[in-house]
Amino acid sequence: MEICLGAPLAEIGLYIKSLELSTEEQYNPAVVVDEENTNVEQNHIAVLTYYLLKHGVSMEFYHEISMLFKDLPRSYKLKQFKKGIKVPTISKTPGPYDGAQFDFMDIFQLHAADEIKQHRLYYEENQSFLVKVSGDGAQYSRTSNFCLLSFSILRDDSTLSCYEVHTIAVLKTSESYEALRDGFGDAIASINSLADDGEITLDGITYSVEVVCCADYKFLLNLMGMKAASSQHSCIWCEVKDVDRHKMNVRIHEQPKKRTLASIKRNARTQSLGCKNAPLLELELDHIVPDELHLLLRVMDMLIQALVDTAVAQDHYEAHDRGQSSINAEDGPKPCEEYKRVWGAFLCLGT
Template sequence: MVHNDLPRSYLLIQCKNELNKMVEIERLPGNVPGAMINLNSGIEKLLERHAVKHNDVNDIKIKFSGDGTKVSRISNFVIFSISNMSTNGSLSFQEQQTFAIVECSETYDNLKKCCKPIFDQFNSVLSKKEWHIGEKTLNVEYFVSADMKFTQMLLGLCGATGEYAFPWCKVDKEGRSDLTRPWDYYHNPSIGRNIEDMLDGNLKKSFGCKHMPLLSLPVNHYVPDELHLMLRITDVLLRNLIDDAKEMDGDSKVRRMIPIHLKKIV
């Protein structure tokens, strides 16, 4: 029995087919679930919306972002997105777009195997500096923004505790805090990382490189995520504050005084 208020099944099928025609969904390789839309079409849609809203801005900055997230105890996802950074102010949902989701843990081997089509498309897009949208020609520059862990994996570097863990230069762990060097020492181009040297395959001379970089983007186009930096700095400051309060409370107990410093923080 079919009720008059229920839609016909063929109408639902037609609606589903029309929605599928709007995006080009591709399945990612490997044994883990994952899907992506075509990166070229995603960037083109961002540029089309930009051309309508900001007709006077022809220099575009496209940001490629990625991050891992833990959904449950046994479920991890890696999410990739692109966004338009050319306009001031906060990014609206129309200026950013998620184009790939992969159910896997955030490791170099998983990214290399499961996300190979994503990186192949992005590397091919890097050579396309001009996009023709209607009658306009837009000059596009590409950037990558991620937290430190994801940035190091994209560059094939060692972990944050490694000797040469800094993504942008070849200064070792002890040299980063050496205040005896002149102020312009770290501005010397000779200590900066070069993506060409990292891609030549000679990992022993690449200062902390364990794997080949997944992207051929220049290192100076990797931008650290300010939110993660702020949260990490806040964590360190808060930990120091708690340690100081516990130490002061310990001194208060020795002097047979009521410990109140930690309670003030809480």
């Protein structure tokens, strides 16, 4: 049966010419046959290696499976074949947490080289990479929590798709400072090294590299070693208290209220002004970006709450006018005035 499945395999120099399918219950690894290659076992090894890499299965896992199914090729043969393929290796994350990781520099160089091939004219003109590091924690079941760290390469001339987000590491644990420090320690160290160097050389050409971090606020607080969002000084970029944060006349972008990476490190040593631990990422705060989606969702929460409160208050005032409520109409601001004040404050942010 002739099929067209050669495109994904071509990435590692393999091509499927025919596929043999069977409905027999017993396991038979010999499913791919190369009509021009008499070494059938080598063909099996190539295809097995491809699928292990495609689905992120480690060689350690395959070794255990091959010990159970004796008809599978030995794991050392797959390792020998893999040496001739330029792919990043998967290893266990450091620390006490279950997890897996790629070497960040390996996968960055791999995807950066691919970016240059796909958008050669763009990189010939700019010769620079803008790398966005992202992360998040998620609950997958009642007892299972995962933390993910990923990166993507941004360009000015396009939007980002899900296929351009590349996983660096995954941890099976809840989101916390200790988990990020221990489990993502190798990856974060490589990210800091790349950001500090500010350049990378590919095929003899040196490209400048700028690293930014964009994530939800809880993840950013953990990365920067700060306390929870409910603390008095929970803002990453300024030292304004929570009770003064809504005041539009506070100039947070000026000293002494403005934070810097050095000030966070200094406050972490004394555990003051919302800083609890040393920051993990060595990035200046203008390269730490909150996720736009979560910002807009919170803004809409506040605006909708103001709208609902105004509607409820208006009902009470109308009931008072009809003599059906004991509310004094002279007490407190008018509902429409409160409604305009809250919405007007948000509109002033853009002016």
